[in-house]
Amino acid sequence: GENVEQHPSTLSVQEGDSAVIKCTYSDSASNYFPWYKQELGKGPQLIIDIRSNVGEKKDQRIAVTLNKTAKHFSLHITETQPEDSAVYFCAASMHGGSQGNLIFGKGTKLSVKP
Amino acid sequence: NAGVTQTPKFQVLKTGQSMTLQCAQDMNHNSMYWYRQDPGMGLRLIYYSASEGTTDKGEVPNGYNVSRLNKREFSLRLESAAPSQTSVYFCASSPLGRGDEKLFFGSGTQLSVL
Numbered sequence: 570g571e572n573v574e575q576h577p578s579t580l581s582v583q584e585g586d587s588a589v590i591k592c593t594y595s596d597s598a599s600n601y602f603p604w605y606k607q608e609l610g611k612g613p614q615l616i617i618d619i620r621s622n623v624g625e626k627k628d629q630r631i632a633v634t635l636n637k638t639a640k641h642f643s644l645h646i647t648e649t650q651p652e653d654s655a656v657y658f659c660a661a662s663m664h665g666g667s668q669g670n671l672i673f674g675k676g677t678k679l680s681v682k683p
Numbered sequence: 684n685a686g687v688t689q690t691p692k693f694q695v696l697k698t699g700q701s702m703t704l705q706c707a708q709d710m711n712h713n714s715m716y717w718y719r720q721d722p723g724m725g726l727r728l729i730y731y732s733a734s735e736g737t738t739d740k741g742e743v744p745n746g747y748n749v750s751r752l753n754k755r756e757f758s759l760r761l762e763s764a765a766p767s768q769t770s771v772y773f774c775a776s777s778p779l780g781r782g783d784e785k786l787f788f789g790s791g792t793q794l795s796v797l
Contacts, residue, residue, distance in 0.1 A: 575725075578723070593720075600783075601782055601783040603785075605786075609789075610790070611790055611791075612687070612773050612775070612788030612789050612790050612791055613726070613773070613786075613788050614788070615785045615786065618783075618785075620783065658726060660724060662782035662783065663782050670782055671728070671782060673724040673725045673726040673727075674725055674727050675723055675724060680763075
């Protein structure tokens with residue numbers, strides 16, 4: 570089955586710097602890669618996702634890149650702000666498959682220092 | 684606009700006690716899920732219900748049972764709680780249960796088993 574590795578487990582940056590979180594996956598059939606943000610005391614929320622037919626997707630200060638050959642994808646946050654501090658999870662699944670096949674990485678705790 | 688509502692928010696049990704975690708969604712979603720979140724382990728799927736009347740095991744189903752009471756409600760039962768079930772439990776829902784859909788999470792139940 571699918572296995573998703575996420576690095577780093579913790580990341581500390583200064584406000585205004587960029588942050589990058591990387592994930593690798595094992596199942597070449599996976600073609601949907603969402604990123605969820607979890608603020609303290611809350612449930613995860615989808616912030617961006619990418620499908621395998623595109624290599625990059627941007628939404629304001631966040632972007633996700635995908636390298637299907639290498640089976641890795643990354644989350645990029647530019648001009649970080651204190652409100653970006655949270656735990657971020659990557660995940661992988663197969664379009665057309667069931668949500669029961671969505672596999673999450675172990676998470677990255679991002680701290681943005683003012 | 685409640686979304687996904689979980690009760691209770693906190694619970695302390697003694698080993699061997701039983702309890703039911705309740706979840707309800709008001710978005711008319713077909714699919715519902717139960718995840719557990721442990722430090723350093725990410726989100727792991729316990730059980731899911733693709734549609735009313737169906738339930739399926741996820742990655743870590745042992746020690747749990749579920750009931751899809753109706754389209755809105757999906758409960759998780761611990762028959763005989765064990766310390767290994769100390770965790771934060773999240774209920775989620777999605778419109779159709781496809782692998783490339785957004786998951787909507789509740790705010791979680793923090794469970795401690797002593």
